[in-house]
Amino acid sequence: MDATTAEPSVLTIFGATGDLSRRKLLPALYRNHVAGRLAPSMQILGVSRRQMSDDEFRVFATEALDKAGITGPDAHSFVARLHYTATPTSHIEEFRKLRERLESLRRAYQLPPNNCFYLSLPPRAFAPTIAGLGQVGLNEPATGGWTRLVVEKPFGRDLQTAQALNDTVHEFFDESQIYRIDHYLGKETVQNLLVFRLANAFVESSWNRERVDSVQITVGESLGVGTRAGYYDHSGALRDMFQNHIMQLVTLVAMEVPSSFSADAIRYEKLKVLKSIAPILPGDAVRARYGPGTIDGQSVPGYLDEDGVPADSQTETFLGLRLGVESWRWQGVPFYIRTGKRMPAKTTQIAIRFRGAPVRFFERMGCQQDTADVLTLSLQPNEGFSFHFDIKVPGNPLKLERVPLTFGYGDRFPGAMPDSYQTLLLDALQGDQTLFVHGDEVVESWRVCAPLIESPPPVDEYPAGTWGPTSAEHLAIPESELWQATHD
Numbered sequence: 001m002d003a004t005t006a007e008p009s010v011l012t013i014f015g016a017t018g019d020l021s022r023r024k025l026l027p028a029l030y031r032n033h034v035a036g037r038l039a040p041s042m043q044i045l046g047v048s049r050r051q052m053s054d055d056e057f058r059v060f061a062t063e064a065l066d067k068a069g070i071t072g073p074d075a076h077s078f079v080a081r082l083h084y085t086a087t088p089t090s091h092i093e094e095f096r097k098l099r100e101r102l103e104s105l106r107r108a109y110q111l112p113p114n115n116c117f118y119l120s121l122p123p124r125a126f127a128p129t130i131a132g133l134g135q136v137g138l139n140e141p142a143t144g145g146w147t148r149l150v151v152e153k154p155f156g157r158d159l160q161t162a163q164a165l166n167d168t169v170h171e172f173f174d175e176s177q178i179y180r181i182d183h184y185l186g187k188e189t190v191q192n193l194l195v196f197r198l199a200n201a202f203v204e205s206s207w208n209r210e211r212v213d214s215v216q217i218t219v220g221e222s223l224g225v226g227t228r229a230g231y232y233d234h235s236g237a238l239r240d241m242f243q244n245h246i247m248q249l250v251t252l253v254a255m256e257v258p259s260s261f262s263a264d265a266i267r268y269e270k271l272k273v274l275k276s277i278a279p280i281l282p283g284d285a286v287r288a289r290y291g292p293g294t295i296d297g298q299s300v301p302g303y304l305d306e307d308g309v310p311a312d313s314q315t316e317t318f319l320g321l322r323l324g325v326e327s328w329r330w331q332g333v334p335f336y337i338r339t340g341k342r343m344p345a346k347t348t349q350i351a352i353r354f355r356g357a358p359v360r361f362f363e364r365m366g367c368q369q370d371t372a373d374v375l376t377l378s379l380q381p382n383e384g385f386s387f388h389f390d391i392k393v394p395g396n397p398l399k400l401e402r403v404p405l406t407f408g409y410g411d412r413f414p415g416a417m418p419d420s421y422q423t424l425l426l427d428a429l430q431g432d433q434t435l436f437v438h439g440d441e442v443v444e445s446w447r448v449c450a451p452l453i454e455s456p457p458p459v460d461e462y463p464a465g466t467w468g469p470t471s472a473e474h475l476a477i478p479e480s481e482l483w484q485a486t487h488d
């Protein structure tokens with residue numbers, strides 16, 4: 001999170017020819033390259049099962065950048081950093097060859113023994129790859145260097161598998177070497193949530209059960225499952241969005257003020273929040289899947305009609321639930337969560353609904369006085385804040401009107417926001433774990449989900465293009481009190 005250039009190292013990407021690498025990792029590394037944030041001698045080694053030469057991998061990367069709208073001389077200097085090696089199996093011989101390749105790169109580019117391994121792999125490949133690295137000693141930092149491991153989501157499918165994966169990782173790597181990615185933590189506005197809370201004393205003094213009536217987190221996407229049914233149907237909204245991204249947002253909203261702005265202090269406070277959340281009971285959650293409907297005037301098929309979705313699927317594309325953080329700060333304040341695909345718009349938003357004025361003078365005088373002040377933190381698509389409160393309309397008779405006070409990132413800081421992966425890759429290369437998830441956090445968040453996994457509520461249906469099924473309406477702040485915040 002600081003502005004220095006990352007130290008020279010070799011970044012090894014497992015799954016380098018996969019979708020994430022093509023769409024996110026290579027463009028993010030390119031942007032860091034152009035911004036001068038990568039050491040000039042840093043090298044990137046792509047690894048995957050496919051046979052390819054270095055040059056073919058450079059062509060693959062150039063095409064990926066091209067698709068991301070990136071061309072020109074910088075693209076040439078960037079792809080010159082790229083190398084490739086195929087590991088068709090997880091046999092130890094392959095990892096020995098990998099070690100030799102890393103050593104020869106280090107000699108050729110006079111690099112210190114700094115290694116970052118990025119696992120952009122299907123979950124079943126995590127454990128064999130980690131074990132392979134360990135068996136040939138690539139887990140151990142050499143004298144004067146460092147070794148880091150970046151692991152993509154999903155980290156386990158439930159409490160048991162997450163614990164087992166943590167055990168495998170810890171057999172070979174120390175927690176201080178591990179960077180579990182949750183790309184939501186790399187979003188600028190998510191980071192700003194911490195700054196907003198911790199740099200402005202008035203916010204903290206209202207950020208508690210005395211002042212806050214309820215919190216609502218909405219993560220809506222207008223896209224459907226697209227071509228990802230093979231993955232998504234085994235996952236659903238609970239595993240795909242709630243256990244990771246949304247639980248991370250909950251921790252940042254609910255955590256206590258840390259003792260410093262350091263990775264350890266922040267992650268310690270986040271873990272305390274997770275430990276204070278009781279497992280969510282099936283009666284406090286609604287699962288549903290989208291049926292056919294209309295988005296932006298276009299008819300779209302229902303989930304069961306999407307390519308690759310089994311006809312008897314019981315997977316949810318929407319999850320609405322209520323949870324409570326049983327801490328002194330938040331006891332009794334409901335946290336309402338809703339996330340779904342095929343909603344009317346892409347929107348990620350945290351709404352903090354404050355308690356209304358204790359005495360309602362103006363109502364007694366015949367004015368309409370709205371009940372709650374709502375602070376909305378919009379994470380996407382239009383990053384910013386808005387706070388809605390009552391003012392007097394000029395003139396007579398006395399009349400109140402609800403107006404927003406708004407701050408839009410785009411208005412104040414025109415230009416593109418850094419992409420999450422750009423931020424997170426750099427943090428991993430710089431050894432800053434603040435925006436990565438600790439192993440204990442993952443386990444606690446699966447613990448919170450356990451009853452929903454063991455006894456999932458039945459799957460209801462909602463028409464595509466709506467904010468979810470009516471059966472979930474009681475798990476939300478009434479729309480009339482959100483001041484159109486979700487819908488404008």
Ligand code: BG6
Pocket residue numbers: 221240241348
């Ligand atoms: C991913 C999920 O982790 O996050 C996807 O697997 C989802 O299903 C995506 O679409 C949403 O990310 P963002 O940054 O577009 O909100």
